[in-house]
Amino acid sequence: MSAIQPPANRLWWKEPIEKIEITWVLIAFVWAMVLFFMMPYWHVFGKQNLANEAHRNTPEKYTAKTQEMVDKYKVREETGLNDQKIPVVHPPAGSDVYLIARLWQWWPILELEQGQTYRLHLMSMDWLHGFSLQPENINIEVHPNYEHVLTIQPTSSGNFGIVCNEFCGINHHTMVSRLYVVKK
């Protein structure tokens, strides 16, 4: 009798389980518990967790807030694809900073200070986009109408890339920008 035939013993559920199998089941079960408890553990003791904070918002209101930040803290401009001018802002340490994702651009460019904490807001104006900070490798999904707020602390300085890593149409691969972290 094999696996493609009915079990030979009609009372198969009364057969004892062999040692090797039961040992393996126990090992796997304990491991499953470790896998599970690592996640709450990291929420308590780890430093890399996502916020539960998100608000519903409209593109208009979100753009207005971002514009306000740009007006206050713009330090210079840079040239993106097709000679578009993109403002670079240097908001104060500890403040709320806003980043707009839209087809096919990140706006504006943020300049942050090393070691400081910021409340980073992310929202899309149209379709889904993916915030992928490189080479740090922090990846966050960006939705339209949901404003996601994360507390972020750049611990290293330099020029970072922000790649869009959620497919967002025909020019998806051109949606890339920068994030600067400067030493104080």
Added chain:
Amino acid sequence: MAVNRMFRTCPASGLKFHQPAEALIRWNAVAAVVSLLVGGILALLIVLTRWQAVHLLSPDVFYMVLTAHGLDMLVFWIIFFEIAVLYFAGSTLLGCRIAAPRVAWAGFWLMVIGALMNNYAVLVREDSSVMFTSYAPMGAHWSFYLGLILFAVGALIGCFIFFATLSIGKAERTYVGSVPVVTFGAVTAAVIAVFTIASGAIILIPTFLWSIGLVPSIDSLMYRQIWWAFGHSSQQINVSAHVAVWYAVAAIVVGAKPMSEKVSRTAFLLYILFICLASAHHLLVDPGLTSSWKILNTSYFLYLAVLASMVHGLTVPGAIECAQRAKGFNKGLFEWLRKAPWGNPAFSGMFLSLIGFGFLGGISGVILGTEQLNIIMHNTLYVPGHFHATVVLGTTLAFMAITYFLIPVLFRRELAFPTMAKWQPYVFALGMAVFTLFMMGAGTLGVPRRHWDVSFSGNPLGFEFPGTAWLMIALFGIGGLLAVVGGIMYLLVTVYSVFLGKRIQTPGFAHVTARSGAAAPVTAPVGAALTGTGSVAHPQAASGTFVLAMVFFVSFVLYYFINWKYLSTVWPLK
């Protein structure tokens, strides 16, 4: 209406084929292989584009081809084949007539029309390059969604035909006691499929209505949540189906029987119980969901489905080991494995599928599905690297393996190009292993998936990926090409054998009618290959398997904690 009760008994295997079921299994398998052929051609084009030293396609064509590849492979190839597996595990393994063959044919044609309509939207209309996930609010042509809906309805009909077939088997007493473990696995797959298709309907029907202007808008978060309840559980159908195929091949080739029916069946049951709504692990870095929901959902309630897969990972090779030892391959820990029928592509394909699925697909899946670890891999190439290890190295290779058994038994043709067939699983598995490993490597370095140009050429704000990332991209390109060669070998062998292969003639071969209201005539239920020997061996004898399992376990633990270590170096976030 008279019920067709014509059966034939396969002289080689002793299996009993009901005439209408046999035709249905053949046609579903053929439709599957055609989808694989189309998807495979597209795969070649994609690999040659992502490998940017070649960069074959233009961006619009690349995104279109990528959309079609995902659908033709993940949806059409896999599900057509699964319907064939269901009918085989229901009608053939139970020696029982299939329920309502006309309805089953209607389901089949709905699936065919759906698949054609969907491909038409993507490849002919060229206005539906939205990827197989079709995340709203990005929209496709209505025929894209309608095609998927028709296909899903057809597949749902297939599931119900399977359930009805089981109850006929019970009523007409074509088997005694409980259904075989393989059929039980198929039941698991079908139960999950019903749930999955319901989720698919809940999300695709409103999206279809939206595409023709009857629904004003679709919320992006709701869409992702429900779409993945459909998209993820369908992966669990695949796992159940290919684990069932592993048990089947192990039984057919070496006469393996489950070490313990209780353990194997409970593990299948865990899939059913703990898979429902497993969608959050695709949304671990999305806004608007709480961490507690994400944790509970991503772990499928405490990782009991992972537990189930780990159990099958032991019991399948364990069953093989017991059967082999009973045949006298008893020396040391591994003689049973060394002396296994490695030249038989059904066996080698099945065993490589098991190893590849466990080591590459399973481990990486758990890592990706861990709430915080997802931050460092979401939407990078790690993701397609992981799922090519599960659904290609695991599911696809398992399905390829069982085809080698089905060609003589179901199509009654001799296997053409036996040497090529013998090598095919090795070439395909090696190519895919290299492909998935280096894809995951590139993902670890942050290279995005679904991306036409990771050099960002001409973009003043572009980002430069490190040289190692480019090396990994080239290596997965080479692995992908090798896998394509393995795929071509499979297609050559199967298509040639089925259409032009030498017919198998058996003197005195005929279909016979089963008496109305009763089962097909009972023949010896097993042929030469099927003489089960497992019960003779002592399951304690599966010590070699246990050693292999421990190797797996140690790799799993190490790699898991390496990723936490890596995460801990990333900028603090909360």
